[in-house]
Amino acid sequence: EIVLTQSPGTLSLSPGEGATLSCRASQSVSTDLAWYQQKPGQAPRLLIYGASSRATGIPDRFSGSGSGTDFILTIGRLEPEDFAVYYCQQYGSSTRPFGQGTKVEIK
Amino acid sequence: EVQLLESGGGLVQPGGSLRLSCAASGFTFSRHAMSWVRQAPGKGLEWVSAISNSGANTYYADSVRGRFTISRDNSENTLYLRLNSLRAEDTAVYYCAKGLIAAVRVYDYWGQGTLVTVSS
Numbered sequence: 001e002i003v004l005t006q007s008p009g010t011l012s013l014s015p016g017e018g019a020t021l022s023c024r025a026s027q028s029v030s031t032d033l034a035w036y037q038q039k040p041g042q043a044p045r046l047l048i049y050g051a052s053s054r055a056t057g058i059p060d061r062f063s064g065s066g067s068g069t070d071f072i073l074t075i076g077r078l079e080p081e082d083f084a085v086y087y088c089q090q091y092g093s094s095t096r097p098f099g100q101g102t103k104v105e106i107k
Numbered sequence: 108e109v110q111l112l113e114s115g116g117g118l119v120q121p122g123g124s125l126r127l128s129c130a131a132s133g134f135t136f137s138r139h140a141m142s143w144v145r146q147a148p149g150k151g152l153e154w155v156s157a158i159s160n161s162g163a164n165t166y167y168a169d170s171v172r173g174r175f176t177i178s179r180d181n182s183e184n185t186l187y188l189r190l191n192s193l194r195a196e197d198t199a200v201y202y203c204a205k206g207l208i209a210a211v212r213v214y215d216y217w218g219q220g221t222l223v224t225v226s227s
Contacts, residue, residue, distance in 0.1 A: 034213050036152075043202055043217035044144075044152065055215060087152055091212035095168045098152040 002027055004088055004099035012107040019075040021102045023088035028068045032091050035064055035073045038101075039084045047086075048073065078104070109133040109216045111203050116221030123193050123225070129186040129203030129218055137161075137181040140211035143188050145199035146220075155201070156188060157212065171197075193225045 003026040013019055023033065031051035036044040046055040048064035051071055061076035075082055083106050088099040115127040129141070142157040156177040157166045165177050176189040186203050200222050204214035 032210070036214075038152075043219060044214070045217075046213065046215050049207070049210060049213045089152075089212075091210055093166075095154065095166075097154050097212065101151045 001096060002029060002090055002092065002094045003096065004090055006086075006088055006099035006102045008102060009100075010103045010105060012105050013078055014107045015078050015080055017078055019073075019078055019082075019104055021073040021075075021086055021088075021104070023066075023071040023073070023099050025069045025071075025090060029090040029092060031067050033064075033066065033071050034089045034091060035062075036087045036089065037082075037084045038087065039081075044087065049091075075104070109205065111205060111216055111218035113201065113203055113218040113221040116201065116223045118224045118226065119193055120227050121194060121225055125190045125193065125223060127188040127190065127201055127203075127221055127223070129188075131184045131186065131203075131205070134205070134216075136179075136184040138208060140206040141179060141186045142204045142206060142212065142214065143177065143186075143201055144204055144214070144217075145197075145201045145223075147196075147199040150199075153199070154212075157206075158186070159211070190223065193223075195225050197223060198225045199223060 007022045033051045035048040038044040052064045063074045085101045110132045112130045143155040158177045174192045178187045200220040202220045203218045205216040207213045
């Protein structure tokens, strides 16, 4: 079973700063990796799939990179609406596809 | 506009049952695999179950296999999840999610969720 580990657990940043979120897989997932954003009381929103492809309507300050076991979600300059929890997900046949999440909070 | 509207959640006693529904609109439902994902209060996302676009193939997390049953009615554009033998640890918001055609477990649309509370 592939396990995804996200780091850090919490990231404290100010608006305008850049953010780097990490997701590590216990074995290779190639580029079958997605990122989601979730705000309190809302459903998750797809940001990135295929490790680096932005979903429809996602601003270009969000970018994804990586392959194999190590992946990065980069937020270029944090806007107030970007403070949220971010989850990575591998979309193979695993029954535990989500990482535990990284919370990006206002410093 | 794609819409997914869950219903059927509520308070149920341990050992009880519920049936969740997800009414889909704004896309060709029969072309897309669908899934249920849940989130316990204050916790992360947990994948629960998936079903192929035709309904012929179903998949379950170990934690629910044998207790939950996923199904769909493509003529009614509706996804279902039958929850039996409910436990306290099944308490969560349950989301239905639409898969991409090219990557069936990449979820580009989610419903607003329905809360299931298992308590005596």
